[in-house]
Amino acid sequence: MDNLTNLKAILHSKRANIYYLEKCRVMQKDGRVLYLTEAANENQYWNIPIANTTCLLLGTGTSITQAAMRMIASAGVLVGFCGGGGTPLLMANEIEWLTPQSEYRPTxxxxxxxxxxxxxxxxxxxxxxxxxxxxxxxxxxxxxxxxxxxxxxxxxxxxxxxxxxxxxxxxxxxxxxxxxxxxxxxxxxxxxxxxxxxxxxxxxxxxxxxxxxxxxxxxxxxxxxxxxxxxxxxxxxxxxxxxxxxxxxxxxxxxxxxxxxxxxxxxxxxxxxxxxxxxxxxxxxxxxxxxxxxxxxxxxxxxxxxxxxxSHHQCSDDEATEAPSSEIDNRK
The missing domain is CATH 1.20.120.920 (CRISPR-associated endonuclease Cas1, C-terminal domain)
Structure with a gap:
């Protein structure tokens, strides 16, 4: 099982974490996704367990690297940009989502x-x-x-x-x-x-x-x-x-x-x-x-x-799976 499959091992409905971050920098370091906060005398790194995370909300004062986005997408985590406190940045009731691309989602x-x-x-x-x-x-x-x-x-x-x-x-x-x-x-x-x-x-x-x-x-x-x-x-x-x-x-x-x-x-x-x-x-x-x-x-x-x-569509498979991408990957 490769790293990509490992990151998707936990079904989304069973994942535990939603992150809302502000005033920090999200990056990839040593194969992990971290966020960096700037303290008075030192910088502090905190790990984001992306395999057990459903979505990431980035509030005011945040930035994210391309390498971090690549790993986050590999784990199937949604990324949303919002204003302070989780409220929208521009619209009164809108939020912009960056969705990972995968041809293995169910049809x-x-x-x-x-x-x-x-x-x-x-x-x-x-x-x-x-x-x-x-x-x-x-x-x-x-x-x-x-x-x-x-x-x-x-x-x-x-x-x-x-x-x-x-x-x-x-x-x-x-x-x-x-x-x-x-x-x-x-x-x-x-x-x-x-x-x-x-x-x-x-x-x-x-x-x-x-x-x-x-x-x-x-x-x-x-x-x-x-x-x-x-x-x-x-x-x-x-x-x-x-x-x-x-x-x-x-x-x-x-x-x-x-x-x-x-x-x-x-x-x-x-x-x-x-x-x-x-x-x-x-x-x-x-x-x-x-x-x-x-x-x-x-x-x-x-x-x-x-x-x-x-209820409006007869599935052709005997069982409908929530996220079959990892199963398909395993059969490759």
């Missing part, structure tokens, strides 16, 4: 996605399926996460029950993507209100360019979730442009649709909890990443996207 998921995407009725039904999966994940996480329960985030709360019930009813009656987007925005607003009340966050208003901790953490956490969404779609070979909800009436892509599956359940409550505790961005980021791992967020994204794609 059945893209073919399955295309088999329904050009049919407006079937595409709209697939959008509803993802929205239902979003609610299912929130109920699943909030019903068993002891830390969230201790902070007051419980699915048994009458406000949450009513909000989810109304959303489910309205979603079934919706007849267009625009209606679904409005219903989704209404649910998100109710969840923000619930989180603000639960954490005693007075007079909260969601603003992407606001500087208060809750808004800052929401921006940061959302872009970590976008990293998971982008990774999922790249591994499965589905281009970002074939969105189900976003990208029609506002800027966005399939990355946003997929990331929405886990944002409400994990990023939203943690942003308000960490804001209440006056946590640092580093502390918030660590809590997000731990929550992604604890609740198998990346696994959930893979399973849901696969399900939507394959």
């Amino acid at each position: 059945e998921y893209m073919q399955g996605w295309m088999s329904f995407w050009f049919d407006e009725v079937r595409r709209f039904q697939a959008a509803k399926e993802l929205q239902q999966a979003r609610i299912t994940y929130l109920l699943q996480v909030w019903s068993k996460d002891k830390a969230l329960k201790a902070e007051g985030f419980v699915v048994e709360d009458i406000l949450i029950q009513n909000a989810l019930q109304q959303y489910g009813d309205k979603m079934q009656l919706a007849t267009s993507t625009n209606q679904l987007l409005l219903i989704e925005a209404e649910l998100t607003k109710q969840l923000y209100k619930y989180a603000a009340q639960t954490t005693k966050h007075q007079r909260f208003t969601r603003q992407h360019d606001a500087v208060d901790l809750a808004n800052t953490f929401l921006n940061h956490g959302n872009y970590l979730a976008y990293g998971l969404g982008a990774t999922t779609l790249w591994v499965l070979g589905i281009p970002h442009g074939f969105a189900l909800m976003h990208g029609k009436t506002r800027r966005g892509a399939l990355v946003f649709d997929v990331a929405d599956l886990v944002k409400d359940a994990l990023v939203l409550p943690l942003a308000f909890i960490c804001a209440k505790e006056n946590a640092t961005e580093q502390e918030f980021r660590q809590q997000c990443l731990q929550a992604f791992a604890d609740h198998k967020a990346l696994d959930y994204l893979f399973n849901q996207v696969k399900s939507v794609a394959l």
Whole structure:
């Protein structure tokens, strides 16, 4: 097994790390990818375990060498350029991804996605399926996460029950993507209100360019979730442009649709909890990443996207594999 295959040995859905870096230089040294930080009297090197990393977010004050990019691409890691704290550099809700090139990504998921995407009725039904999966994940996480329960985030709360019930009813009656987007925005607003009340966050208003901790953490956490969404779609070979909800009436892509599956359940409550505790961005980021791992967020994204794609397309193989490139390499 060669070095390239070794770097791809860990399936993306099982990888543990997302990195957000700022004010550093990323480089290749002695066969490893490192980032260099400049201290007062000395420079410090830190290793990035690329074989166990899904995506790398490069914030303000960063640079990366061509040699490092080559190794990162060999490991199948996505690289995203963003502004400070994980928020976008230029656009209000856009992030630019550099995707590794590989002819060994699977084809059945893209073919399955295309088999329904050009049919407006079937595409709209697939959008509803993802929205239902979003609610299912929130109920699943909030019903068993002891830390969230201790902070007051419980699915048994009458406000949450009513909000989810109304959303489910309205979603079934919706007849267009625009209606679904409005219903989704209404649910998100109710969840923000619930989180603000639960954490005693007075007079909260969601603003992407606001500087208060809750808004800052929401921006940061959302872009970590976008990293998971982008990774999922790249591994499965589905281009970002074939969105189900976003990208029609506002800027966005399939990355946003997929990331929405886990944002409400994990990023939203943690942003308000960490804001209440006056946590640092580093502390918030660590809590997000731990929550992604604890609740198998990346696994959930893979399973849901696969399900939507394959439910509309009969795979020719007996088994659909998530990332078959290493298997093909081994047969060479």
